[in-house]
Amino acid sequence: MQAADQKTADAFATSWNNLPQGSVYSTEQVEDWFTPLTRNDLKGKDILELGCGNGSLLVHLTKFEPASIEGVDLGSSLTSCEANMKQTGFGNYRLIKADITKYGGSLKDVVYCIGVLQHLKNPVEGFESVLRNTKSGGRFHCWVYAREGNAVIIYIVDPIRKLASKLPWWVTKFLIATPLVVPYYFYAKIISLSKVFKKFPLYEYSCWISKREFSFFRHVAFDQLVSPQTTYINKKTIEDWFDKYPEVDKSSTYLIFRNGNSWKFGGKKK
Numbered sequence: 001m002q003a004a005d006q007k008t009a010d011a012f013a014t015s016w017n018n019l020p021q022g023s024v025y026s027t028e029q030v031e032d033w034f035t036p037l038t039r040n041d042l043k044g045k046d047i048l049e050l051g052c053g054n055g056s057l058l059v060h061l062t063k064f065e066p067a068s069i070e071g072v073d074l075g076s077s078l079t080s081c082e083a084n085m086k087q088t089g090f091g092n093y094r095l096i097k098a099d100i101t102k103y104g105g106s107l108k109d110v111v112y113c114i115g116v117l118q119h120l121k122n123p124v125e126g127f128e129s130v131l132r133n134t135k136s137g138g139r140f141h142c143w144v145y146a147r148e149g150n151a152v153i154i155y156i157v158d159p160i161r162k163l164a165s166k167l168p169w170w171v172t173k174f175l176i177a178t179p180l181v182v183p184y185y186f187y188a189k190i191i192s193l194s195k196v197f198k199k200f201p202l203y204e205y206s207c208w209i210s211k212r213e214f215s216f217f218r219h220v221a222f223d224q225l226v227s228p229q230t231t232y233i234n235k236k237t238i239e240d241w242f243d244k245y246p247e248v249d250k251s252s253t254y255l256i257f258r259n260g261n262s263w264k265f266g267g268k269k270k
């Protein structure tokens with residue numbers, strides 16, 4: 001039987017498999033995504049990424065000297081991931097094609113899931129997998145699109161996504177994402193110049209993304225539009241997840257609003 005998220009993974013593969021080799025992220029972006037986890041929290045650890053795409057995070061992770069790396073994805077983006085990981089020269093990694101909601105491997109010191117739960121048919125099943133694959137005493141870390149702070153995206157971009165995700169990927173990338181992102185590119189570059197604009201929509205996010213070049217803006221826009229499934233997750237949902245699972249060590253949890261439109265959250269497993 002086909003996994004509920006297979007279509008989503010196939011769609012993302014059209015994004016990941018049509019990029020230049022290497023990571024799409026800068027080291028600064030990756031460190032920011034991992035925070036509050038520091039390089040020291042990752043050094044010497046067995047680490048699992050659930051939904052690893054083309055390995056854009058894993059490539060940077062190799063520089064933080066983990067003991068081992070495992071990456072799981074349901075899509076054929078693992079082909080690009082393998083090519084990217086080979087280039088790093090890091091030997092101790094394993095890439096596995098699997099549905100993260102069903103996946104159970106050897107337990108890890110650190111399990112993270114960045115930019116994936118929001119695209120699952122059942123996001124909570126992804127969170128359960130994060131916990132299931134973490135060692136007792138180990139750490140877990142996730143990042144999702146927030147419901148809060150994303151009105152412009154939810155009411156303008158999301159209706160376009162529902163149509164665009166049904167079209168051939170190259171139509172979505174070159175004929176929809178590219179022209180749509182041009183005005184946002186200039187908007188972000190301008191409003192990030194001064195705090196005078198801090199009340200403008202997507203101000204904080206624009207300050208973050210405006211450090212990057214146009215091709216990164218386009219990659220993000222295409223990623224948003226190509227996905228057949230996206231859920232914007234609110235704070236209460238994450239708090240409920242923390243409460244629901246007794247294996248979450250409540251004294252260790254964090255829930256951080258990032259760039260005014262996303263949530264980073266995690267903690268330790270009992």
Ligand SMILES: C[S@@+](CC[C@H](N)C(=O)[O-])C[C@H]1O[C@@H](n2cnc3c(N)ncnc32)[C@H](O)[C@@H]1O
Pocket residue numbers: 003005008009010012013050051052053054056057072073074075077098099100101113114115116119120223
């Ligand atoms: C937006 S990408 C994020 C990739 C990577 N974590 C990053 O931040 O660069 C989402 C990834 O989740 C994968 N994915 C979606 N549903 C999945 C599932 N049920 N099992 C495994 N991977 C899945 C997609 O194939 C895609 O590569």
